[in-house]
Amino acid sequence: MKTPKSIEPLVRDGLVDEVLRPLKSGKEAAVYVVLSEGEIRCAKVYKDVNQRGFHKQAQYQEGRKVRNSRQARAMEKNSRFGRQQQEQVWQNAEVDALYRLAAAGVRVPKPFNFVEGVLLMELVTDEHGNAAPRLNDLELGREQALEYHGLLIKEVVRMLCAGLVHGDLSEYNILVDASGPVIIDLPQAVDAAANNNAARMLERDVDNLADYFGRFAPELLTTEYGKEIWKLYESGDLTPQVELTGRFKSNNKAADVGSIMREIDDARDEAIRRRYEHED
Numbered sequence: 001m002k003t004p005k006s007i008e009p010l011v012r013d014g015l016v017d018e019v020l021r022p023l024k025s026g027k028e029a030a031v032y033v034v035l036s037e038g039e040i041r042c043a044k045v046y047k048d049v050n051q052r053g054f055h056k057q058a059q060y061q062e063g064r065k066v067r068n069s070r071q072a073r074a075m076e077k078n079s080r081f082g083r084q085q086q087e088q089v090w091q092n093a094e095v096d097a098l099y100r101l102a103a104a105g106v107r108v109p110k111p112f113n114f115v116e117g118v119l120l121m122e123l124v125t126d127e128h129g130n131a132a133p134r135l136n137d138l139e140l141g142r143e144q145a146l147e148y149h150g151l152l153i154k155e156v157v158r159m160l161c162a163g164l165v166h167g168d169l170s171e172y173n174i175l176v177d178a179s180g181p182v183i184i185d186l187p188q189a190v191d192a193a194a195n196n197n198a199a200r201m202l203e204r205d206v207d208n209l210a211d212y213f214g215r216f217a218p219e220l221l222t223t224e225y226g227k228e229i230w231k232l233y234e235s236g237d238l239t240p241q242v243e244l245t246g247r248f249k250s251n252n253k254a255a256d257v258g259s260i261m262r263e264i265d266d267a268r269d270e271a272i273r274r275r276y277e278h279e280d
Contacts, residue, residue: 020032028047104159104162108186125178135172135176135212146220153206156205156209157238160192160202163193164190165205167189167201170205206229224246231248
């Protein structure tokens, strides 16, 4: 097929030998199957910010670093330059997340290069070498649903141990290759330590998994892995090897306000007593 204009720089640089066919096109990007360094890979071409309808939300932007104050001011003013900078930060977030998660052993497509708005990465395939299907396109039995859910919960844990929350995890951005689920589409991934929305996003990701797999294994609908995982993360006890139960006991015990006020009064009286002793 004819080489898309956006991929021509990769062809000139020898990173892509040939564009074989389009794979899919969404609101934020178009994906092509390409031949690169003798391997079949895919190229994700981010659409121009003015051409696509995907509107990035502020909750995902919190905690993301920008290069300098000029870039930050432009982004705040939402000028044309500012929108371009927002787009760059958005694209870089996915690239950085892929490299970070791949290094941590999370099942994501392996990234190879990122050039002028084109992400060159592994093509996830099924056992026959064809492009892997989305999870949503599969018919699952109860046992397979439980297996895949367990695998994905472990991936969510491994991601959080690497400091990231997917932020938009669902059956629509999970592929299934011969070895099981592979997580894709990460431009909205957030830094768990820097984003105040991270806990809520993690719970939403996990709830999405429970809702989907719960269609085939209803017992998953009553689990609370999200709250359990975040509590372990906050306490510093989360590891990729952690054994989860899916149960969470919240602390609903009412605060003893009277006791707290007595402690405050005692501390105040003690401070006054010491001040007078010092003056004497």
